[in-house]
Amino acid sequence: MTFIRSIFQPKEFTGRHMLLTMVAFFGVIITVNLMMARFAVTTWSGLVVPNTYVASQEFNTQAAQSRAIAALGYDVAFEPDAxxxxxxxxxxxxxxxxxxxxxxxxxxxxxxDDDRELVFAADGAGRYRADGALAEGEWIAHVTAMRGDETIYKKGRRFHIGGNGSLKP
Structure with missing residues (x-):
């Protein structure tokens, strides 16, 4: 019985206990922050355009070109296969x-890591094929179709490839 009583007896909380608590607390915080900073620096850069100022100066011209191309009414559909x-x-x-x-x-x-440029070959009746199977997951395709010197379609489309290689909505 004295053993149980001795376990539940309050113990003195000293300055040493407080120091160890503070070191452990801030040690965990600093370690997590350093790990997250390392992951942020070593993974995707987040860079979309190399020079944002130049991109902003060209925005209105590119927007007008996109509207003109969209007015032509062309569209694409993706059909991934093996x-x-x-x-x-x-x-x-x-x-x-x-x-x-x-x-x-x-x-x-x-x-x-998986970024690539594909050149498609005509496969009959509006179908164009490029070799190279796509891995499962999300993809963004910036498709450009030309007829002679005229751009008839230029648009980015996002799509998802399922585990069996099929297109997911």
Whole structure:
């Protein structure tokens, strides 16, 4: 019984106890902050454009060009498969469209490890194919379709590839 009583007896809280408590508390805080700072510096840079001032000066011109291209009414649909990516290009009426060249810049929303540039080859009736299977997860594709010297489609689209390689909504 005296053993149990001795466990529950209040003990003296000294300056040494307070020092150890404060060192442990701030040690945990500083360690977590250093780890998070390291992850922030060693992962994705967050850089979207190399020079934001130049990008801001070109914004109105690029916005006008985007509106003119969008007014043409072309659209794309993605069809990933095991061998690569198929893009279906359609006109304003929803019919297959022809482009002399079709390219896509594929990026991950975070990170640059899987980024790639794809050049598509015509595969008949508005279908364009590029080799290179896409890994599961989120992707952003900046697609540009040209007919001669005219840009008929230029837009960024976000899509998700499922575990079985299919497109997810």
């Amino acid at each position: 061998e690569g990516l198929i893009i279906v290009l359609t006109d304003a009426r929803g019919e297959p469209a022809y482009a002399s060249s079709l390219t896509a810049s594929l990026r991950r929303p975070v990170g640059t």
